[in-house]
Amino acid sequence: MDEPVVYKRCGCSAQDRACPDLADEGHGSWYFSIQVLGPNGRKGRVRRGGFHSAEHAMHAARELAAADVLGAVSAACTMAQWLRHWLTTLQPIRERTRQGYADHVRIHLIPGLGRILLAELGPVDLRRFFAGLAQRRNRYGKVLSPSTVQRVHATLRAALNEAIREGLIDTNPARRLRLPRTRRPHAQVWTRSRQATGQRPAVAVWTTEHLTEFLDYVRADTLYPLWWLAALRGLRRGELAGLRWADISLETRELTVVQQLIHINGQLRVVPPKSEASQRTIALDTEAVRLLRRHQQRQHLQGLDTAGWVFTRADGQPIRPDYLTYRFRYLVAASGLPPVRLHDLRHGAASTALAAHVDLRTVQGQLGHASIVLTSDTYTSVLPELHHEAAEATARLVLTTARRTGHRLRKRTLQLQRRPSNRPPR
Template sequence: MIAAEQGGPIGAGCTVAQWLRYWLATDQGIRPRTRQGYADHVRLHLVPALGRIVLSELSARDVRRMFTALAGRRNRYGRPLAAASLERIRATLRAALNEAVREGLIDSNPARTLRLPAAPRPRAQIWTDRWVAAWKAAGERPRVAVWTMPQLVAFLDGVREDPLFPLWWLAALRGLRRGELAGLRWVDLSLETSELAVVQQLVHVGGKLVPFPPKSAAGRRTVALDPQTVRLLRRHERDRRAEKARRGEAWHDTAQTRRGGSSVAPDYLTYRFHGLVLRSGLPPVRLHDLRHGAVTIALAAHVDLPVVQDQVGHAGIVLTADTYTSVLPELHHRAARATARLVLSAARETARRVRRGRCGWMTQV
């Protein structure tokens, strides 16, 4: 026996439900947000489908039957569960059963051999004129959308008086995640060297906002700042200090706080951003889509992909290339013209060395 639980001892004869609850309660290596996702999967999907089965009798067929049923289920919006959602549920089950293998409760993991449809990484769609027209006519919108440069400029111009404007600016230009924006402290800004250090993010845990380090080593990074951003942050810090002094409030190290000194929650950033977008009349994007847009802008400015990878804090360049590199339309046209110029230049050079009749098409282009 490993331990005892309200539902009975945790041993070879325990049920899948007993083991899953024990695993959630004892594994201290799980990050809070990850643990919350695991708990949701256990409560909503794994226990209802597999909970009554004795852990040692759980088979690959049981697991496959559960995922077949899940694939036919509809979410609250009436759509089937996405392949990415099924993959995350499978990851939860595999992690729990791998721990059961390590504890000697089962010989092998019955979820290990399960094959699910590949979950494609989302690719951002630029809000071109045609997409905007489709959205206005029928409400159609891409799953992940990015504003064009004029659209982004229009949004930033419209919200320049918003108290959270510096955060919208950093999200749009430097691609910080919402938890990183909420957790940003004045001490993390080195305006003398024009740099910003991402060393923590705010996360909701048990109804409280708790600072945690970034998920990966790559997430802990230094982000370069341009002179305009430095001026913006200096002015913002000066204004915030003056406001605090006027109200007689203590100075908080968090770079952005709400009235009264409380930190800005990541969920509040999402909520406020959504309202600002609605009022702007621009085609809709999510707060996280500004991160996609920041990569797009960097590529438009001819920034090398490895530099962009470091900027947004990805551990591997494949994720940056596959997920975040939606490219502005003008870059496609620029690439097409550059390719054509290269071919035509070579063709004209060849035409000088051979008879005109054999390479007439080259000289006529």
Template sequence: MGESHPVVYKRCGCTGQRGRCPRLIDEGHGSWYFAVQLQGLSGWRERFRRGGYASAGEAEQVGRQLIAAEEGGPIGAGCTMAQWLRCWLATVQGIRPRTRQGYADHVRLHLVPALGRVRLSELSLRDVRRMFTALAGRRTRYGRPLAAASLERIRATLRAALNEAVREGLIDSNPARAVRLPAAPRPRAQVWTERRVAAWKATGERPTVAVWTIPQLVAVLDGVREDALFPLWWLAALRELRRGELAGLRWMDLSLETGELSVAQQLVHVGGKLVAFPPKSVAGRRTVALDPQTVRLLRRHEHDRRAEMTRRGQAWDDMGYVFTRQDGSPVAPDYLTYQFHKLVDKSGLPPVRLHDLRHGAVTIALAAHVDLPVVQGQIGHASIVLTADTYTSVLPELHHQAARATARLVLSAARGTARKVRRGWCGWMTQV
């Protein structure tokens, strides 16, 4: 085996075949492996292999990345953090492409510059603390300090890399586990009340997460009713779908006869391409009920799409998606964000993000007295605690309803008591 080139081969889990399974010639059977020779701590070159890759090209690319990570010394307890982080990044499996990209960004921008020269075996809690102290004082390109949530994500990347080093027996413990960072509170959506709108117009100040009132939402939907993606904006505003789920919705996922849609996949931008992936969790794979108005909108949209497909003929790229570009190709999530931002600017209403429509949809459902467990199922959360903690920013009128209901309960009890005790004792009740 050449030292500078990985050997790539295919294997499967079929028993009794000794790696010679005749079905390996089938494209969908088995997975690809790579094997490389790396310098071990003993000074001898040792065989290192990993598998589970979807293609030979992917396996070979990871093998080459691992060889590149070895430059400067062996991959082991005596290697530098830069070598180990690159080795780990090249071989980590079972993560989503966007997660891998986040790991790579953290390694490149933060972890290697701060810890890259430290030996893996010598990394201490003090080193990690010093890094996060420096990061906390760093400013983003917008002049703001790194958010607590960003620091927590960087720590999660470092912790995952060091956990793997512990599993490999290269270090005894993970110093990133003991680091205490500022709490990263989950942002709660704020409703665009008249006072907040006035403050925004005067100073530009806006909540981190904001939702429209029902009249504001109606005004926006009325203003975009002629937009080609109007059914998509409607679904986002009323049925709590994420932008990737909207972009990935196919006609085969719709059952307009029963008034339902299935969230079976989402589109994600990876390496400059749109790639379909299943939802993040089992709870994310869900069935969403549709009201009659939404069904009518989607039927009309289907009719318009079929007419456009007929008109374009061979030029139509029919991939079966509900929401498409003018040539029939699927829309990218980032494109939806861009288009929505333009529509909001044009409306003149206070700004919200496309993802904020998801918060607003839950708010409207709560205003319509939908039970929280039902909302949890529709939004695709595995835990009702997460739903309650994140999305229950209710509309102002619900607060007033709760206040009136509480007062009615107390006054009703007071009136009942007044019949049984001296009138003077409950005289205050008659003043209310």
């Protein structure tokens, strides 16, 4: 095994490891790089950072190297041995889930817990590990989010549950571990007052005016039909990248989501949609049909296969989903509009549909959610115009009722005044 390499970097500029300020003690953090056995038994290079000193980085690297030993799994095996075995024996699961498990094992769990024996792993070890994980920084220099820590915990629980089923341990020490609760960020609309603060929400949504400006700006872009579908129909980037002409009927104005493209281990792979509910048929508006028809004619003139992928590179090969993210980010920055993520267009698609008075159940089917609660809680950030419509509707109801009630009260008062009194005069 190679000797670990320790180095310092900051990430504050394009120079990074060549930054002249790295000589300052408080600038940047320490990293290590080492070759270890991967989940498939092959060697791969692991890099970890965020350490306060070169000594801490070297110590962590040598701990990882010491745990990097293959052996038969038993109650006496190390966590590194068990986690690798667990990854190789997983039941069929989604590729994205498998990759997430493998990343958590390689980046976090083996470096942090790999040397501990499976049978001796206890709550104290886990509290210490997750306390350190909550302070660790990612490759961009940001502290790991609570949701990332929760996902690493979920991976560990799954691995230890399997060890129980194998009869290697009796209880799962990660089961009762308490971690900071995470809150799903609520999507916020880029109103003028929010733009003036200069603070970007975790999940941001354009107003209808913003969306109109963006679509007008990208009208000449070759992927304009894709941006239209993402913004108005709420397709995921993998669904858009995996779309084939066979999945679209321009005559009936329908699009069927039956697959998606993902980029994993350096390769593009066709996989089923995210969930069973994600396999859905989406109605297309007239403008979408017109844009897709022109896009198909353009492909035909370029000599591309108009029976294959809908959105392609210049050579006719499918587009990587992450390229769509980069391209969208570039176009948003160039347009001068408030920043949003590509996935945030799903939020916007739901909100825009609600603003157009589409019922929630229809929006649920459009987005491909199994639960209408998920649609309501996550993707239906209410646009400002809906707030104003609700306020006006409420006021109209109250004022109308008040006028009607006031008329009845005045009429009753006049009747009482005109009615002769039976009281004797004083």
